[in-house]
Amino acid sequence: MPETPPATPDGRAPGVRISGLSVVYRTPAGELPAVSGVDLELPPGTITGVVGESGSGKSTLALSLLNAVQPPGRISAGSVEIDGLGDVVALRGEELRRARGRHVGYVFQAAQNSLNPLKTVGKQLLDLGRSHGVRDLRALVREARELLGRMGLDGARVLDSCQHELSGGMRQRVGIMFALVLNAHLVVLDEPTTALDMITQATILRIVREVHAERGLTTLVITHDLGVVAEVADRLAVMYGGRVVEQGPTRDVLADPRHPYTRGLLRAVPRLTGDIGEARALPGRPPTLGTIPADGCVFRERCPLRMDACETGRPPAVAYGARSVSCHAAAENRAGPEDGGPGTAAGDRDGEDGAEARGGEEVAAGAREEQA
Amino acid sequence: MITGQGITKTFRQRGAVLGGREVRALRGVDFAVGKGGAVSFIGESGCGKTTLGRIVAGLESHDSGEIAIDGVPMSSLRPRARRPYFRRIQLIHQDPYSALNPTRTIHQALAAPLALRARQTGRPGSWIDERAGELLGLVGLDPGYVLPRYPHQLSGGMRQRVVIARALTVDPEMLVADEAVSMIDVSLRLGILALLRDLRERLGVSVLFITHDVATARYLGDDGELYVIYRGRVVERGPVEAVVSGPVHPYTQSLLSAIPVLHGLEEPGAQRVVPTEPLDEGGPDAGCLFARRCPFATGRCTAEVPVLGAAGGFPQEHACFHPERRSVVAAPAGRA
Numbered sequence: 001m002p003e004t005p006p007a008t009p010d011g012r013a014p015g016v017r018i019s020g021l022s023v024v025y026r027t028p029a030g031e032l033p034a035v036s037g038v039d040l041e042l043p044p045g046t047i048t049g050v051v052g053e054s055g056s057g058k059s060t061l062a063l064s065l066l067n068a069v070q071p072p073g074r075i076s077a078g079s080v081e082i083d084g085l086g087d088v089v090a091l092r093g094e095e096l097r098r099a100r101g102r103h104v105g106y107v108f109q110a111a112q113n114s115l116n117p118l119k120t121v122g123k124q125l126l127d128l129g130r131s132h133g134v135r136d137l138r139a140l141v142r143e144a145r146e147l148l149g150r151m152g153l154d155g156a157r158v159l160d161s162c163q164h165e166l167s168g169g170m171r172q173r174v175g176i177m178f179a180l181v182l183n184a185h186l187v188v189l190d191e192p193t194t195a196l197d198m199i200t201q202a203t204i205l206r207i208v209r210e211v212h213a214e215r216g217l218t219t220l221v222i223t224h225d226l227g228v229v230a231e232v233a234d235r236l237a238v239m240y241g242g243r244v245v246e247q248g249p250t251r252d253v254l255a256d257p258r259h260p261y262t263r264g265l266l267r268a269v270p271r272l273t274g275d276i277g278e279a280r281a282l283p284g285r286p287p288t289l290g291t292i293p294a295d296g297c298v299f300r301e302r303c304p305l306r307m308d309a310c311e312t313g314r315p316p317a318v319a320y321g322a323r324s325v326s327c328h329a330a331a332e333n334r335a336g337p338e339d340g341g342p343g344t345a346a347g348d349r350d351g352e353d354g355a356e357a358r359g360g361e362e363v364a365a366g367a368r369e370e371q372a
Numbered sequence: 373m374i375t376g377q378g379i380t381k382t383f384r385q386r387g388a389v390l391g392g393r394e395v396r397a398l399r400g401v402d403f404a405v406g407k408g409g410a411v412s413f414i415g416e417s418g419c420g421k422t423t424l425g426r427i428v429a430g431l432e433s434h435d436s437g438e439i440a441i442d443g444v445p446m447s448s449l450r451p452r453a454r455r456p457y458f459r460r461i462q463l464i465h466q467d468p469y470s471a472l473n474p475t476r477t478i479h480q481a482l483a484a485p486l487a488l489r490a491r492q493t494g495r496p497g498s499w500i501d502e503r504a505g506e507l508l509g510l511v512g513l514d515p516g517y518v519l520p521r522y523p524h525q526l527s528g529g530m531r532q533r534v535v536i537a538r539a540l541t542v543d544p545e546m547l548v549a550d551e552a553v554s555m556i557d558v559s560l561r562l563g564i565l566a567l568l569r570d571l572r573e574r575l576g577v578s579v580l581f582i583t584h585d586v587a588t589a590r591y592l593g594d595d596g597e598l599y600v601i602y603r604g605r606v607v608e609r610g611p612v613e614a615v616v617s618g619p620v621h622p623y624t625q626s627l628l629s630a631i632p633v634l635h636g637l638e639e640p641g642a643q644r645v646v647p648t649e650p651l652d653e654g655g656p657d658a659g660c661l662f663a664r665r666c667p668f669a670t671g672r673c674t675a676e677v678p679v680l681g682a683a684g685g686f687p688q689e690h691a692c693f694h695p696e697r698r699s700v701v702a703a704p705a706g707r708a
Contacts, residue, residue, distance in 0.1 A: 053557040054527045152650055168417070169650075195554075197416040197584050202630035203650050224558050227632030255636035255705065268562045270587040271638070272616055272631065272701045279591060281562035285512055288527075 013218040014083035014103070014186050016042035016065065021078035023060050023069055023242075025289060032289045034060045034073065036242040039317065042186075044083065047212055047219040049233030049250065051226055051265075053286045057242035059109065062188050062222045066100050067091055082186060101132055105179030107172075109190040109222075114175065115163040121174055122159035125181065132182055140181060147177045150214075151207050169200035173207065180215065187212075190222045205231045226269060230254060238262050241287045241298030248323030258325040261299045297328065305329035373545065373578060374428060374461070375404040378437035381423055381604075396657075397423040398434070399604040402680075405546065408576040410569075410596035412589035412612070414627065420604040425548045425582045430458030462544035464552045468531035472523040478534050479504065479519040485541040507537040512563055532556055536564065546578040547571070553588060565591045586628060590616060600624045603661040606680055610688020620686050620695035623662045629700045638702040645700055660692070668694055 023035040035057040042048045052058035063069050064080055067088045079087045085103050088096070100106070108114045116124055122141065129140045145155030151173040158166065158174060166174065172192060179187050192208065193201040209232055212219045221232060229236050229250060236254075237247040238261065246259035257263045264282040271279070284302035292298055300310040309315075309328040317324045318331045325331075381398040397420040405411045405428075413421040426432035427439065439446045441457040449457075465471035472481055482504040490499055505515035511533040523531055532555050539547060549568065553561040569592055571577040581589055589598060590612050598615045600608040600623065608621040619625045625645035633640045647665035660666070663673035670693070678691040686695065 053559055198627055198630040199416060199647065199650075202632075205632070225632075226558070226634060230634045230636075231632040251636035253636070254634050265559055266634075266637065268559050269634075270562065270565070270591040271634075271704075272587050272590065272628065274704050276590050276594070279562055281566055282559040285560060286557055 012185065013045040013216050014085070015044040016083070016186065016218060016220075017079075017081040018042075018061075018064070019079050019081070021061070021064060021080060022076045023057070023064060023073055024076045026072035026074075027289070029290060031076070033076075033242050033292065034289060035064065036292075037314075038078070038239075038242075038244050040237055040244055040247065042218050042220060043235075044218055045216060046234045047209070047221060047232050048235045048237060049221045049223060049229030050237045050239055051223060051229050052239035053224055055241075055286050055288050056239040058222045058224075058239045059190055060242075061239070062106075062190050062220065064089075065186070065188055065220065066104055066106060067096055068100070098132065101128070101182045101184065103184055103186060105182070105184035105187040107175040107179045107187070107189045107192060109194070115171060117163050120160055120162055121166075125159065125178070128178065128181070134182070144177055144181050147180055148173065150211065151176065152203070167200075168196050169204060172196060172200075172204055176207070176211070180211070185216065186218045186220075188220045188222070191224070192221060193223075193225070193228055201228075202231075208232055226254070226265065238265070241292045243298055243326065244317075244324075245299065245327065246323070246325045248320075252323060258320065258323065258330045259299075259327050260303045260305050260329065264302070264304075297326075303329075307332075373405065373407045373442055375402075375440050376424075376428070376437060377402050377440075379403075379424065379427060379439070380435045380437055381420070381427065381432070382435055396604050398427075400437070401601070401604070401606055403599065403606075405578050405580055407545070408572055408578055410572060410579045410581065410592040411599065412581040412583060412586075412592065412596060413599045413601055414583060414586055414589060414624075415601035416584060416627075418603075419601045421582045421601050422550055424601070425463065425550050425580060428580060429461050429463040429548045430454065431463060459542065460545040461548060462539040462542060462546070463548045464532075464536050464539050464550060468535050468555055469523075471535045472531060472538075474523050477520055477522055478508075478526075481523075481534065482507065482519075482538055482541060485538065489541060489543075503541070504537075507540050508534070510540070510567065511537045512560055512567075513537070533564070536567075544577065546580065548580045548582070550582040551584070552581075554583070554585070561588070562591065569593055584627075586616060586631065600627070605661060605691065607662065607692070608688060608690045609680065610686075614687040616701065618686070618688075618697040619700065620684070620688070620697055621662075621690045621692045622666045622668050625698050625700045626665075631702070633702040637705055639705050640702050641698075641700040643698045643700050645698060668696075670694065 018038055018040040021035055021038045022033060024031040024033050038061060050058045050061060060069060064075060069075055075089050079089050081087050085099055088099065091099060125141065125144050126137060129137050134140050144159065148155035148158050153170060153173055163171060189208065193204050196204060205228065221229065223229060233250050236250040237244045238259065240261050246253060246262045253262060257266055267280045268282050270276060282302055287298060296312050297310040297315050300306045307328055315326040315328045317326045379398050379401045383395040383397055385393045401424060413424060415421045423432060427434050446454050483500050486500045486503055490497065504519065508515040508518055513530060513533050536552065553564050556564055565588055568579050572579055572593065579592060581592055583589055589596065594613060596612040598610065598612045599606050600621065602623045608615055608619065608624045615624060619628055622645055626647050629644045629646060645667065648667050649665040659674040659676055660678050663669040672693050678693050680689050680691040682689050684695045
């Protein structure tokens with residue numbers, strides 16, 4: 001590896017390969033896994049959404065991209081290979097500090113609150129520039145102003161403002177500006193729209209998509225909200241109990257979820273149309289650090305398809321075309337008629353949930369016609 | 373059980389720099405929540421829905437208009453005499469991070485109001501711990517894990533559930549839930565909503581639900597009512613299903629258009645209403661307050677104030693000169 005990491009050439013989005021990543025937190029009960037054996041690839045130029053509830057390990061996973069897991073946590077195994085940067089797990093000290101910001105832009109959870117309340121946005125921008133040894137601070141300010149303008153804000157005015165003078169949606173855009181202003185091409189957005197209104201959220205998500213395309217980024221969005229992922233992400237990874245339980249193209253996963261957790265999660269989100277009675281809460285609750293089962297499937301406590309195999313064997317990730325699912329029950333299902341091609345996938349759907357869902361849809365459609 | 377008529381509220385910011393800016397949070401709002409009813413206030417932050425919720429809970433004064441509880445006008449009572457009325461209405465705070473005292477364990481947070489309750493009802497001291505455990509179980513928490521802990525040791529979602537449990541300690545007749553599930557884990561939200569629905573059905577507890585998530589409002593009950601609030605005025609009001617399936621006010625349509633579509637599972641609505649301006653930073657107060665951002669506004673809209681009413685034969689009331697149903701809501705995929 002070169003002494004100083006080369007800047008990623010403009011317009012070239014880096015790919016990221018996370019392999020066997022485990023992060024543990026030291027507790028009085030010993031070291032407990034927050035992230036456990038995660039394999040995830042972010043193809044260059046794509047937006048990947050990681051969906052999970054609190055304690056799923058999604059934020060810890062995101063921090064690992066910066067090698068920024070704080071003690072008592074530590075990356076205990078695996079690697080995070082970023083094009084043009086190498087394995088960030090191996091980076092230390094100054095190298096790491098420079099990589100953050102220059103290569104990897106990070107918009108923190110609740111970016112609304114991550115600004116210094118006593119300094120104007122402009123002053124904080126200059127601090128950022130100095131700490132990264134930017135020589136041409138004027139150019140940096142110009143770039144920031146352009147970025148803010150691109151996001152529909154009056155750049156000059158925002159740079160002269162303190163946090164309290166900006167609305168939630170404006171602060172979120174300031175957060176995105178800070179993540180991009182040093183020309184990072186890998187951007188991590190942790191809960192980018194939490195605490196924002198619907199209309200503002202729609203605006204921010206549109207901005208994320210547009211800026212992603214215009215600047216040629218690789219983007220990772222961490223969220224608890226399936227809707228956010230559905231709106232922006234090309235690919236979706238569902239996390240539960242520190243593991244990725246299902247991943248694949250967003251549309252495919254939403255149309256035909258294979259993992260019982262993904263199914264349960266989708267069913268637990270109330271929708272605007274259709275029979276609201278079909279919405280079902282998932283029984284039980286997500287595991288916390290101390291209650292994640294050490295062996296077997298992490299979801300089994302809440303799973304309607306629980307089998308003996310789920311108690312001891314960790315379900316391997318099984319590929320179904322572009323999809324990968326870690327579930328013993330899904331794997332067994334697949335072993336039947338076989339082949340997992342698109343045809344079979346559609347067939348499966350008719351056979352199981354499809355029939356039930358269709359029935360509901362017909363009722364809803366009927367009700368709708370009556371109203372019209 | 374509680375009604376409001378012509379409620380107004382203006383916040384005055386004192387400050388030399390701004391020269392005392394005024395924020396008109398509520399501009400004459402009428403509402404009614406019946407016993408066991410489910411009413412949802414929908415709108416963006418700053419629309420006044422939180423202020424209205426606080427007024428309903430007796431935590432905020434209003435400038436003009438009348439609040440009546442069980443037919444008793446609150447203006448006819450001295451502040452002290454109002455207290456027992458408002459005690460029956462409990463607010464579940466928006467922010468679970470500031471709603472709990474950081475120096476007290478969850479046990480202490482629940483035991484204080486329960487001790488009072490035990491004294492009032494002549495129950496033994498042992499009831500306090502028993503009831504605390506029961507309430508935590510009700511909101512989906514493990515009492516053994518939660519009770520000895522401090523708020524900072526819990527996740528945001530757990531904290532909010534503790535707040536809900538605390539609101540239930542006084543056996544309220546009405547819960548004002550201000551964004552109460554927005555910080556709770558997605559797989560558990562429905563459980564909390566089902567709990568609120570259950571409390572309605574079994575105990576006749578009314579729920580006033582304040583949210584920007586229309587779909588969750590729908591889950592509270594098909595007999596629920598929706599109030600869409602924009603800059604301190606109700607712009608559309610009616611049965612949840614009527615407003616959601618056929619919104620007629622362009623602001624309601626913008627809100628519903630902004631809801632993410634689960635592509636693959638759903639098809640987007642045929643139409644989409646996007647405000648012409650992303651944010652409203654005040655602007656003139658004449659006419660319809662949404663006119664400045666409305667893609668369908670005409671001269672009349674900026675000159676005249678539209679009044680909430682039933683014009684046009686829609687099942688809901690609206691305050692728009694040009695009401696028109698638009699199908700902005702996503703439908704399940706696979707439906708023609």
